[in-house]
Amino acid sequence: MADLRKDPLPVGYHPxxxxxxxxxxxxxxxxxxxxLRPAPEQGFTLARMxxxxxxxxxxxxxxxxxDIMWFSRLMLEEEALAAIIGDADVQCFALVKDGHDVGLLELDFREDGQCELSFFGVVPxxxxxxxxxxxxNEALTRAWAQPITRMWVHTCHFDHPAALGFYQRSGFRPYAVMVEVHPDPRLTGQMPKHASPQVPLIGG
Structure with a gap:
């Protein structure tokens, strides 16, 4: 695991x-x-992808x-995406209700003894x-059914406002904060210009 304390940003504004x-x-x-926290039974099922x-x-x-600035998998070629979700050490599921896909869960076990909750979300x-x-609850049950000693996830300020609190109530504890700088996917064509309207679009 990378040392997240290495080369920290200095205090101040950075263009x-x-x-x-x-x-x-x-x-x-x-x-x-x-x-596990109580979850109502409402006819949800998981479909493996x-x-x-x-x-x-x-x-x-x-x-x-x-609208929460998910773009990383949109940048992958078909072969690269297929290799990830088809990997034997990656468990990828659609959450289904009444015949419709309403959520996404991806558990990555490719690092020994660990599980990354790499994607987790539901439609608006x-x-x-x-x-x-x-x-x-499905994520936690499936992850800890494997021989792991650590499960981890990251969220960001583009995510749903309730996401961080939801993860903490589920048993996760914060251990680091980072700043990621990346091209605006609305300017590179991976996402439409109207996506994530809460994030200012500069140069479009």
């Missing part, structure tokens, strides 16, 4: 390259299986992430209806 965004990222972890499901994955990724219409808690 960004034109066309870039700064993303404040909070890293969280847990080192023991937590108690694999290498042949890149189209389904991208559609769900966009539906969840368009499912927020607040119990889908997130059901999905988190």
């Amino acid at each position: 960004l390259p034109p066309g870039h965004l700064a993303n404040v990222v909070t890293c969280l972890e847990m080192t023991a299986r937590p108690a 694999g290498a042949a499901d890149t189209g389904r994955f991208r559609n769900l990724f966009r539906a969840i992430g368009q 219409s499912a927020v607040g209806g119990g889908a997130g808690r059901f999905l988190m």
